[in-house]
Amino acid sequence: SGEDGKTAAPEALPTLPEGAPLRDLPRLANRADEPGRFEAELTAKPAIVRFAEGIDTPILAYNGEAPGPLIEVTEGDKVAIRFANRLFRWETTIHWHGMPVPADQDGNPMDPVLSGGERLYAFELPEGSAGSYWYHPHPHGRTAEQVYLGLAGAFIVKPRQDPIPAAYGDTPLFFTDLRLAADGLIPANTMADLMNGRVGDHVLVNGQKKPTLTLPAGSRRRFRLFNASNARFLHLTFGEAAMTLIGSDGGLLEAPVTGRRTIDLAPGERAEIVVAFDRPGRLVLRTEDVDHGWMGPGRPDMAAELMTVEVTADKAEPAPALPARLRSIADLGSPAVRRRFEFTETMSMGEGGMKMAFLINGTSFDMNRVDVVTKAGQTELWEVVNRADMDHPFHLHGTQFQVAETERDGRVSKAPYRAWKDTVNVARGETVRLLVRQDLPGPRMYHCHILEHEQLGMMGVAEVQ
Numbered sequence: 286s287g288e289d290g291k292t293a294a295p296e297a298l299p300t301l302p303e304g305a306p307l308r309d310l311p312r313l314a315n316r317a318d319e320p321g322r323f324e325a326e327l328t329a330k331p332a333i334v335r336f337a338e339g340i341d342t343p344i345l346a347y348n349g350e351a352p353g354p355l356i357e358v359t360e361g362d363k364v365a366i367r368f369a370n371r372l373f374r375w376e377t378t379i380h381w382h383g384m385p386v387p388a389d390q391d392g393n394p395m396d397p398v399l400s401g402g403e404r405l406y407a408f409e410l411p412e413g414s415a416g417s418y419w420y421h422p423h424p425h426g427r428t429a430e431q432v433y434l435g436l437a438g439a440f441i442v443k444p445r446q447d448p449i450p451a452a453y454g455d456t457p458l459f460f461t462d463l464r465l466a467a468d469g470l471i472p473a474n475t476m477a478d479l480m481n482g483r484v485g486d487h488v489l490v491n492g493q494k495k496p497t498l499t500l501p502a503g504s505r506r507r508f509r510l511f512n513a514s515n516a517r518f519l520h521l522t523f524g525e526a527a528m529t530l531i532g533s534d535g536g537l538l539e540a541p542v543t544g545r546r547t548i549d550l551a552p553g554e555r556a557e558i559v560v561a562f563d564r565p566g567r568l569v570l571r572t573e574d575v576d577h578g579w580m581g582p583g584r585p586d587m588a589a590e591l592m593t594v595e596v597t598a599d600k601a602e603p604a605p606a607l608p609a610r611l612r613s614i615a616d617l618g619s620p621a622v623r624r625r626f627e628f629t630e631t632m633s634m635g636e637g638g639m640k641m642a643f644l645i646n647g648t649s650f651d652m653n654r655v656d657v658v659t660k661a662g663q664t665e666l667w668e669v670v671n672r673a674d675m676d677h678p679f680h681l682h683g684t685q686f687q688v689a690e691t692e693r694d695g696r697v698s699k700a701p702y703r704a705w706k707d708t709v710n711v712a713r714g715e716t717v718r719l720l721v722r723q724d725l726p727g728p729r730m731y732h733c734h735i736l737e738h739e740q741l742g743m744m745g746v747a748e749v750q
């Protein structure tokens with residue numbers, strides 16, 4: 286794949302057949318010659334991919350790859366990524382989703398890179414920031430299109446000492462959602478897509494259609510799961526194989542949570558799991574169909590088969606057990622301030638027909654308005670109330686938060702364990718209370734991570750001072 290960034294000419298990628306062996310994500314090469322540094326270039330430009338023999342699909346890609354190359358660094362590293370925007374006409378940014386980077390390096394809509402332009406994104410990742418992050422564009426009013434056309438990639442920050450046995454491997458599964466027309470083109474968003482969020486016809490895993498992973502019996506595997514789809518809620522299951530949840534958006538949990546049959550991932554969310562493949566046979570990683578408040582007719586069946594695991598009769602080397610304790614997660618203390626954020630939807634008939642608005646506290650995004658002023662280093666309680674008819678995943682820039690409790694029909698459930706999160710689903714009718722502490726000053730976005738809703742203005746600005 287080309288990385289020259291000098292030209293916007295599309296480049297051809299090989300056909301991706303269904304059922305092919307699961308590929309490793311291509312990696313972004315580190316050009317730094319000193320330890321503790323990561324230096325690389327990323328170019329956003331048009332590309333051509335073949336999902337089916339003989340049919341070209343124009344997409345947008347980072348360095349010719351969709352998903353974009355995997356970036357892998359270690360906590361404490363200094364990162365410098367030179368970015369070139371070679372998209373025709375469109376401005377873009379790179380937002381480092383979930384990462385504790387300074388506000389002026391965060392790729393928020395206030396800092397666009399114009400078509401043909403370049404910039405350097407530079408930040409230092411503090412100790413303790415290990416986690417499964419991702420990167421994607423965040424330009425004003427164009428995020429949804431740029432992401433569904435292919436611009437998104439995984440960003441893994443490794444801990445200095447990883448408590449998970451190396452024998453489990455570390456396999457990212459980066460889920461994106463593709464809608465493909467018969468002519469090979471990716472159709473634009475319809476009115477129904479804007480309303481419900483765009484749900485495609487295929488869930489791709491590392492850019493592949495239903496790949497196959499082959500493993501010997503007795504294997505234990507660590508998977509990092511990334512929901513990089515615009516709007517599809519994933520309810521992942523391996524069927525009879527139980528999953529052990531070991532990590533959330535912002536890295537490992539304090540202790541493994543065993544015996545999970547499903548893992549729910551709202552758009553934007555990530556998780557880390559360990560799965561034991563004990564007996565030979567075939568297992569399918571599926572997502573189940575769950576209604577999140579679809580509006581209007583034509584709710585698609587969201588169930589899909591994502592990946593096949595063929596467990597062969599060969600015996601894997603016995604792997605060490607998962608440690609009982611993975612790490613400790615800071616207690617954020619009691620909140621000094623309490624704030625309320627309310628999601629609402631309004632429908633009205635206007636000149637051009639039905640008009641929808643997706644609002645937070647009654648307002649639509651305005652990048653020249655500050656909605657909330659907060660103090661760096663102060664723990665706050667953010668109460669996110671969903672008074673709308675559909676679920677809206679809440680995402681905050683600049684920091685990781687902790688879910689304290691969830692309230693539904695007057696019943697409060699405390700979070701069962703501590704976890705670092707930057708995206709959490711707030712189901713219709715639900716209230717989720719978060720403990721939030723920002724450490725770095727500057728403007729920080731918070732929004733619904735159904736990207737069509739973000740694009741329609743379900744977003745606000747918190748100014749950290």
Ligand code: C2O
Nearest residue numbers: 380382553680730
């Ligand atoms: Cu992943 Cu503001 O977004």
Ligand code: CU
Nearest residue numbers: 677733735738
């Ligand atoms: Cu939403």
